[in-house]
Amino acid sequence: MADDVIRFSEPDVGEDEVAAAGRALLSGWITTGEECLALEAELAEFLGVDHVVAVSSCTAALEIAVAHLDLPRGSRIGIPTWTFVSTAMAAVHRGLVPVLLDVEADSMNLCPESLSAALHSSEGLDAVIAVHFAGIAVSETIHHLCSSAGVPLIEDAAHALGSTDFRGLVGGSGTAGCCYSFYATKNLTSAEGGAIATDDERLADFARSFRLHGLSKDAWARYRPDARTLDYDVVGDGLKANLPDVLAAVARVQLRRFNQMQTRRREIVTQYRRLLDNCPVRFVPAELNPNSADHLFVVILPHGADRAAIQADLKNRGIGTSVHFRPLHTFEWFATQGFGPGPSGLPVAGRLAERALSLPLHPRLSDSDVTRVCDALSTAIDSEHAA
Numbered sequence: 001m002a003d004d005v006i007r008f009s010e011p012d013v014g015e016d017e018v019a020a021a022g023r024a025l026l027s028g029w030i031t032t033g034e035e036c037l038a039l040e041a042e043l044a045e046f047l048g049v050d051h052v053v054a055v056s057s058c059t060a061a062l063e064i065a066v067a068h069l070d071l072p073r074g075s076r077i078g079i080p081t082w083t084f085v086s087t088a089m090a091a092v093h094r095g096l097v098p099v100l101l102d103v104e105a106d107s108m109n110l111c112p113e114s115l116s117a118a119l120h121s122s123e124g125l126d127a128v129i130a131v132h133f134a135g136i137a138v139s140e141t142i143h144h145l146c147s148s149a150g151v152p153l154i155e156d157a158a159h160a161l162g163s164t165d166f167r168g169l170v171g172g173s174g175t176a177g178c179c180y181s182f183y184a185t186k187n188l189t190s191a192e193g194g195a196i197a198t199d200d201e202r203l204a205d206f207a208r209s210f211r212l213h214g215l216s217k218d219a220w221a222r223y224r225p226d227a228r229t230l231d232y233d234v235v236g237d238g239l240k241a242n243l244p245d246v247l248a249a250v251a252r253v254q255l256r257r258f259n260q261m262q263t264r265r266r267e268i269v270t271q272y273r274r275l276l277d278n279c280p281v282r283f284v285p286a287e288l289n290p291n292s293a294d295h296l297f298v299v300i301l302p303h304g305a306d307r308a309a310i311q312a313d314l315k316n317r318g319i320g321t322s323v324h325f326r327p328l329h330t331f332e333w334f335a336t337q338g339f340g341p342g343p344s345g346l347p348v349a350g351r352l353a354e355r356a357l358s359l360p361l362h363p364r365l366s367d368s369d370v371t372r373v374c375d376a377l378s379t380a381i382d383s384e385h386a387a
């Protein structure tokens with residue numbers, strides 16, 4: 001094993017984040033309060049949306065968006081099979097049935113034909129969650145298909161803070177909520193955390209209550225120095241999914257540094273594409289997409305390549321990799337629950353399930369780290385082919 005390890009992901013946090021967390025810890029109020037309110041206002045301004053509600057994770061944000069739809073149990077929700085399990089779990093927790101949809105080979109984003117077939121099948125769909133995979137927003141066609149079928153579209157933007165599409169910055173405009181993650185590996189991190197962005201005031205009010213047990217007033221509203229009343233009501237069911245001020249303080253610093261971190265990500269992605277030009281892999285997407293948030297750098301390995309062997313080889317050279325994603329339909333539990341594919345099947349996801357590999361991508365990578373990853377990947381593929 002090499003001494004100098006290149007981690008797949010590394011949080012780009014420094015003294016400013018430490019100082020902000022420290023200040024919040026010593027401020028006398030460490031859970032959801034003024035830092036969280038400030039983060040929500042700053043994120044809303046950054047995204048150009050009316051409302052942002054900070055929560056404990058993207059999973060919670062998704063569950064809130066699904067709960068707000070208030071669909072009967074057993075309703076069918078279209079979800080790309082190429083996603084993290086939490087996209088589906090958020091719907092399952094609200095009693096919905098995921099219908100697994102296929103993705104486009106180039107972007108691994110929700111495939112319009114697969115969505116259209118499910119929307120127009122005899123059973124139809126009652127809602128859709130689209131995932132902006134790896135930082136690239138789903139196509140405008142996905143929005144049109146949902147709106148012309150009258151089906152609400154929730155955005156899983158765990159990878160898409162800073163992505164742009166036909167609306168400008170991805171931020172929930174015209175959809176049933178846009179859900180972000182501030183998990184440790186994300187472009188902006190507070191270790192754990194998330195947010196829901198929307199222009200819909202009713203969804204924002206619902207989210208503020210649902211993130212805290214369905215209470216009419218959160219703790220900050222009741223206990224802050226100028227609070228008028230300690231009383232509260234329970235206006236619905238809900239989660240315990242508020243974001244503490246200590247984490248919100250870290251996220252605020254990250255937001256201030258966001259553009260600078262994104263610039264470094266783009267440099268790294270550009271370098272990967274240049275250095276791997278002669279390597280027998282395909283990039284996701286094939287061409288650099290200027291609208292991407294560059295959350296992941298995913299390559300498709302040559303047909304027949306042993307991905308596990310290549311990952312092991314890279315690991316022995318001190319290089320961490322990951323897989324985004326093992327498609328949902330390959331997990332045993334989904335099959336046992338009967339959460340199967342939509343009417344057009346999952347040919348692309350099925351074909352590429354064993355071939356996608358995510359290379360290290362975070363702002364702390366140096367140019368020489370990227371060169372080392374590229375050299376190691378080329379060597380690993382060559383030796384795997386020769387074996």
Ligand SMILES: Cc1ncc(COP(=O)(O)O)c(C=O)c1O
Pocket residue numbers: 056057058059060083084086087131156158159180181182183193194
């Ligand atoms: C596409 C996608 N959706 C949702 C999530 C869940 O995010 P969180 O860990 O903040 O709940 C992730 C996390 O990795 C993800 O990749």
